[in-house]
Amino acid sequence: xxxxxxxxxxxxxxxxxxDENKLMGVRCRACGRLSAxxxxxxxxxxxxxVEWHEFTGRGALATxxxxxxxPSSMVQRGYGMKNPYCVAVVDLEEGPRVSALIVGxxxxxxxxxxxxxxxxxxTSELDPENPGxxxxxx
Amino acid sequence: xxxxxxxxxxxxxxxxxxxxxxSFGAFPDLASRDLFxxxxxxxxxxxxxxxxxxxxxCGYLGNYSSDLFEGQGHTAPLMADWxxxxxxxxxxxxxxxxxxxxxLREGVMAIASGMYDIVLVGGVEKMTSLPTEEVTDVLATAAxxxxxxxxxxxxxxxxxxxxxxxxxxxxxxxxxxxxxxxxNHRNGALNPKxxxxxxxxxxxxxxxxxxxERGQPEPGWRDEMDFLNDPRANPWIAxxxxxxxxxxxxxxxxxVLLVASELAGSFTEKPVHIAGTGQxxxxxxxxxxxxxxxxxxxxxxxxxxxxxxxxxxxxxVAEVHDCFTMAEIVASEDIGFFAxxxxxxxxxxxxxxxxxxxxxxxxxxxxxxGHPVGASxxxxxxxxxxxxxxxxxxxQVPNPDLELGLTHNVGGTGGxxxxxxxxxx
Numbered sequence: 001x002x003x004x005x006x007x008x009x010x011x012x013x014x015x016x017x018x019d020e021n022k023l024m025g026v027r028c029r030a031c032g033r034l035s036a037x038x039x040x041x042x043x044x045x046x047x048x049x050v051e052w053h054e055f056t057g058r059g060a061l062a063t064x065x066x067x068x069x070x071p072s073s074m075v076q077r078g079y080g081m082k083n084p085y086c087v088a089v090v091d092l093e094e095g096p097r098v099s100a101l102i103v104g105x106x107x108x109x110x111x112x113x114x115x116x117x118x119x120x121x122x123t124s125e126l127d128p129e130n131p132g133x134x135x136x137x138x
Numbered sequence: 139x140x141x142x143x144x145x146x147x148x149x150x151x152x153x154x155x156x157x158x159x160x161s162f163g164a165f166p167d168l169a170s171r172d173l174f175x176x177x178x179x180x181x182x183x184x185x186x187x188x189x190x191x192x193x194x195x196c197g198y199l200g201n202y203s204s205d206l207f208e209g210q211g212h213t214a215p216l217m218a219d220w221x222x223x224x225x226x227x228x229x230x231x232x233x234x235x236x237x238x239x240x241x242l243r244e245g246v247m248a249i250a251s252g253m254y255d256i257v258l259v260g261g262v263e264k265m266t267s268l269p270t271e272e273v274t275d276v277l278a279t280a281a282x283x284x285x286x287x288x289x290x291x292x293x294x295x296x297x298x299x300x301x302x303x304x305x306x307x308x309x310x311x312x313x314x315x316x317x318x319x320x321x322n323h324r325n326g327a328l329n330p331k332x333x334x335x336x337x338x339x340x341x342x343x344x345x346x347x348x349x350x351e352r353g354q355p356e357p358g359w360r361d362e363m364d365f366l367n368d369p370r371a372n373p374w375i376a377x378x379x380x381x382x383x384x385x386x387x388x389x390x391x392x393x394v395l396l397v398a399s400e401l402a403g404s405f406t407e408k409p410v411h412i413a414g415t416g417q418x419x420x421x422x423x424x425x426x427x428x429x430x431x432x433x434x435x436x437x438x439x440x441x442x443x444x445x446x447x448x449x450x451x452x453x454x455v456a457e458v459h460d461c462f463t464m465a466e467i468v469a470s471e472d473i474g475f476f477a478x479x480x481x482x483x484x485x486x487x488x489x490x491x492x493x494x495x496x497x498x499x500x501x502x503x504x505x506x507x508g509h510p511v512g513a514s515x516x517x518x519x520x521x522x523x524x525x526x527x528x529x530x531x532x533x534q535v536p537n538p539d540l541e542l543g544l545t546h547n548v549g550g551t552g553g554x555x556x557x558x559x560x561x562x563x
Contacts, residue, residue, distance in 0.1 A: 065294075066377040067292055068377070070292070071292055089303075097425065099422070115302070133288075
């Protein structure tokens, strides 16, 4: 299936991520605005003329938290009061931001996690049932 | 966008003439219908000149998720039936934690349109029927379930990221957050309906006494800050937020009676008028323009100020959405009480305390009063109603010329923001 025959949906987005290890967003052909999420309409100019756009998966940590009071899905993955995990807003190098779980950092020592640190997409630990984005230090 | 800045006016004026609410807390034996029934009875008992229930023409109920908390949907007509109000039309409004703030606006617009003269608006939430982890899951459904929640984000987590961004950008520290909690508990200690009707100092002393009773060594906490900086007393929830930075899980209900202002005199000699109202929608944090502010709150506030014809410095008292301590500081900046980044220092200087020049959350706020999410927006309105009528008892703002109050109610992480301005009649 070629990229642009795929619908601009979450289903397509997660299929790209799981099957092809690609972070795919959309680009507006009318005004050039990028969206890291697969919107069928440009939020800047409201044009419906959008196309898939592959993001490099490189970015920087904009802000973060280390969560101890975990929801049940994360408790199942071994996180919680004794093993907090880091979630960040990531500035992608193309401009848009995404929310992502950050692995390869110590959620118990937030003072060692630095705003601005370079991050890279990691698809090796994707949970197929719950495919949120995962980044790690570059 | 012109649609944002367009000046709007109500078709006719609307007033609040009565209010009722339950205490907020954990009530294992009470379902939503019991809670809302108790709030409504409180309203009936406290009407200055009474109301015939059959004169109520319409109702709006704020409720976030009785479906997931209690397995009960279609909540509004159930409440109407329980209160003997059928066949009066009632509608549930769901906008996460801003559900009853939005319900209030629907009621205001129903009267302003000329369609109805007398409208009941309320909110209810029954949350403590689930264990904390499942409550966290239910609250997370107010975030983006496709692109935020699977990353592991929780509500405390999202406000944790906002806190970190505010700390990076301004001079906000963990101590500022703790001082918000201390202030709101001080106010909550003066509010008999508050879930935490106790100061943090008294909580600390109780913990010390309990340790001694159990034959354990007495903890050496010197003061409130020392207590709150002890991870055993105040564990991390979502760094940089700790337990005492978070509003509790609560059960409760609230309601107010709205009437066309020309009728207000037949219900009370002390009505409180809706001077301005605003509401806006916002984007998830990763799509937001700023990480340290809720754009929808700023827009809703601008709309409300514009309709009321007043500015932030004219507001005498405010109830803001402190689901987390950081959220109160951000709110105080978004409603224009303080410049961006100045909200933290204002807390340090005591300006937002009961006797400060910009009193915020005299009720104890969501933090100490409690946060049954669907009931919170109208409960904020009720606090301002009592303040403007001079009937807030020991937490009455000591200002004899109290005229204008503001409420700021947030759903999600700013997906919905509602700001209302009330004027003493």
